[in-house]
Amino acid sequence: MNHTKREPNGSAVDLMALRHSAAHVLAQAVKRLFPSAQVGIGPATEEGFYYDFRFERPFSPEDLEKIEEEMRRIIATDAPIVRRPLSREAAHELFEKTGEPFKLEILHSIPAEAEITVYDQGEFTDLCRGPHLPGTGQIGAVKLLSSSGAYWKGVETNPSLQRIYGTAFPTQAELDAYLARLEEIRQRDHRKIGKEQGFFRTLDENGAGMVLWLPRGARIRRVIEEIWKTRHDRHGYQYVYTPHIARLDLWKQSGHWDFYRESMFSPMEIEGSEFELKPMNCPFHILIFKEAVKSYRDLPVRLAELGTVYRYERSGTLHGLLRVRGFTQDDAHIFCRPEDIASEIGKVLTLVDEMLLPFGFTNRSVYLSTRPEGSVGSDENWALATGALEEALKNAGIPYEIDPGEGVFYGPKIDMKFHDVLGRTWQLSTIQVDFNLPEKFDITYRDSSGNDVRPIMIHRALLGSVERFFGILVEHFKGAFPLWLAPEQVTILPIADRHIPYARKIAETLEQEGVRVVTDFRNEKIGAKIRDAQLMKIPQMWVLGDREAQDETISIRHRDGQAGGTLPWREALVAIKEEIRTGLSLG
RNA sequence: GCUCCUGUAGCUCAAUUGGCAGAGCACCCGCCUUGUAAGCGGAAGGUUGUCGGUUCAAUUCCGACCAGGAGCUCCA
Numbered sequence: 286m287n288h289t290k291r292e293p294n295g296s297a298v299d300l301m302a303l304r305h306s307a308a309h310v311l312a313q314a315v316k317r318l319f320p321s322a323q324v325g326i327g328p329a330t331e332e333g334f335y336y337d338f339r340f341e342r343p344f345s346p347e348d349l350e351k352i353e354e355e356m357r358r359i360i361a362t363d364a365p366i367v368r369r370p371l372s373r374e375a376a377h378e379l380f381e382k383t384g385e386p387f388k389l390e391i392l393h394s395i396p397a398e399a400e401i402t403v404y405d406q407g408e409f410t411d412l413c414r415g416p417h418l419p420g421t422g423q424i425g426a427v428k429l430l431s432s433s434g435a436y437w438k439g440v441e442t443n444p445s446l447q448r449i450y451g452t453a454f455p456t457q458a459e460l461d462a463y464l465a466r467l468e469e470i471r472q473r474d475h476r477k478i479g480k481e482q483g484f485f486r487t488l489d490e491n492g493a494g495m496v497l498w499l500p501r502g503a504r505i506r507r508v509i510e511e512i513w514k515t516r517h518d519r520h521g522y523q524y525v526y527t528p529h530i531a532r533l534d535l536w537k538q539s540g541h542w543d544f545y546r547e548s549m550f551s552p553m554e555i556e557g558s559e560f561e562l563k564p565m566n567c568p569f570h571i572l573i574f575k576e577a578v579k580s581y582r583d584l585p586v587r588l589a590e591l592g593t594v595y596r597y598e599r600s601g602t603l604h605g606l607l608r609v610r611g612f613t614q615d616d617a618h619i620f621c622r623p624e625d626i627a628s629e630i631g632k633v634l635t636l637v638d639e640m641l642l643p644f645g646f647t648n649r650s651v652y653l654s655t656r657p658e659g660s661v662g663s664d665e666n667w668a669l670a671t672g673a674l675e676e677a678l679k680n681a682g683i684p685y686e687i688d689p690g691e692g693v694f695y696g697p698k699i700d701m702k703f704h705d706v707l708g709r710t711w712q713l714s715t716i717q718v719d720f721n722l723p724e725k726f727d728i729t730y731r732d733s734s735g736n737d738v739r740p741i742m743i744h745r746a747l748l749g750s751v752e753r754f755f756g757i758l759v760e761h762f763k764g765a766f767p768l769w770l771a772p773e774q775v776t777i778l779p780i781a782d783r784h785i786p787y788a789r790k791i792a793e794t795l796e797q798e799g800v801r802v803v804t805d806f807r808n809e810k811i812g813a814k815i816r817d818a819q820l821m822k823i824p825q826m827w828v829l830g831d832r833e834a835q836d837e838t839i840s841i842r843h844r845d846g847q848a849g850g851t852l853p854w855r856e857a858l859v860a861i862k863e864e865i866r867t868g869l870s871l872g
Numbered sequence: 873g874c875u876c877c878u879g880u881a882g883c884u885c886a887a888u889u890g891g892c893a894g895a896g897c898a899c900c901c902g903c904c905u906u907g908u909a910a911g912c913g914g915a916a917g918g919u920u921g922u923c924g925g926u927u928c929a930a931u932u933c934c935g936a937c938c939a940g941g942a943g944c945u946c947c948a
Binding site for chain 1: 874
């Protein structure tokens with residue numbers, strides 16, 4: 286299989302082979318510059334390639350530059366890359382001689398019947414299955430990106446190696462486009478924008494993975510939460526509040542203490558009993574369900590809560606708002622009869638659309654995860670629930686893929702991954718059927734024949750967590766939130782002090798009309814006020830000076846620099862209210 | 873948690889080989905009353921993440937801890 290010929294437009298090259306060859310060139314360059322380095326493995330990846338080395342010290346950025354230069358030299362020589370099958374013994378001898386213990390380890394793990402091949406390029410030979418480009422010259426453009434530690438074979442107890450990451454493309458133009466995309470991702474980083482715009486902070490003082498929501502971020506969060514509550518009210522959910530801690534016994538009964546303990550904080554002792562920070566909301570919702578006898582007439586019971594949970598995450602995994610230790614799930618639990626699963630899931634699917642379309646998440650991939658090994662629940666229940674999930678997806682006309690065996694141990698689930706403006710995917714919504722907790726807490730309802738029957742429980746989150754969702758939104762919108770969601774919708778900018786009373790009058794009216802408005806009465810030139818408003822990405826600037834004060838008008842400027850014309854301020858108020866209303870009701 | 877890197881004023885960053893810590897922006901005070909992306913001047917701001925060690929002397933060297941970053945691992 287050899288499709289390495291470059292097309293005239295440079296696009297039809299086998300990228301994986303190209304990058305795999307680039308990884309070999311990387312290893313060759315490292316061996317030339319640092320002969321004592323031992324090679325690990327060096328595969329192509331989605332976005333590039335890496336190679337692992339054992340070396341007496343970490344590679345510095347300067348090392349990477351030198352290595353990259355050496356790689357360019359190797360590419361320039363267009364050394365042929367030659368496949369060479371050889372016997373197991375010959376291969377052993379070869380890597381024994383070159384002193385490559387990791388290669389020997391791989392060699393010995395290759396099944397006896399498999400053919401052994403190495404690839405030669407110049408003085409460098411690597412144990413490899415291939416395929417590769419015919420020559421190093423066909424690697425068009427290469428760039429080393431970073432280095433970091435990695436365990437041999439990804440096992441923590443194995444030796445730690447130095448991994449060098451890079452990427453390669455058939456043409457410089459494609460590489461440049463990729464690097465531009467990386468830069469764009471950096472520019473959108475929610476941690477950077479969050480700090481610049483005063484959305485949130487995490488500080489040493491209160492510990493890792495705990496988020497402080499600053500006023501500007503909190504305003505956006507409130508809008509999201511209000512929409513969320515309104516939509517859930519409309520869909521027949523009942524909002525509840527539950528505590529942040531509970532007796533350890535509750536978590537023992539739910540099974541979390543057995544199955545989820547490594548993600549839970551240590552218990553605290555209060556007057557001789559042990560209490561535990563909640564990692565989940567479900568046990569509380571079950572207690573609420575259980576609190577009064579339920580009839581089939583009461584079902585389905587849908588309990589909703591923006592519930593803040595605390596989970597121990599290893600320090601190295603924490604990341605801005607996307608991975609934290611205290612976060613708020615947009616949680617709900619639906620208790621229903623088995624025969625109602627499909628219709629309840631169908632309603633959740635509708636609600637997913639209502640919640641996520643307004644934010645511009647129109648593209649998604651949907652996965653149905655089926656029964657895993659070691660799961661609880663009867664075959665009949667699994668078949669019933671999995672069938673109900675499929676039925677709901679089909680009724681809703683939602684295309685999906687089956688993820689075999691990827692369900693949770695307590696039931697099948699639907700996961701939805703949404704695509705942001707850069708095409709990155711984020712797992713947001715999840716809908717999970719649970720046969721386990723109703724059993725553990727022995728919850729029942731009385732059916733029409735007077736029998737006590739076990740309800741089915743559905744866990745579902747649409748946004749996932751409010752913190753994470755907000756972080757994704759910041760990156761999605763690059764900090765420029767749409768008008769209906771922006772922390773400040775209008776800023777009023779008087780040109781000189783004498784216009785302040787007029788500005789104040791407008792601001793007060795806007796506030797009364799429910800528009801989020803701020804004013805900038807600082808003793809600054811209008812250019813400075815505009816600059817600051819634009820950096821804060823405030824959608825509309827209403828500028829007013831002598832002319833406007835005279836005519837009861839304002840001059841509108843949008844945050845993209847576009848002029849919005851001069852018009853009577855009351856008209857502008859009607860227009861902006863309409864624009865906000867439209868934005869809120871989208872989807 | 874592990875490997876490596878980083879931590880200097882609210883923010884973004886400087887500081888030759890170890891020798892009294894500096895700039896821009898922001899904040900505060902003045903002047904200017906401003907017309908669509910930064911007006912001018914001044915003052916103030918620090919136990920260099922924390923604790924310990926080496927040294928006559930530590931932002932600089934060493935250790936531990938805390939926090940951040942790139943990965944690994946994890947994500948029932």
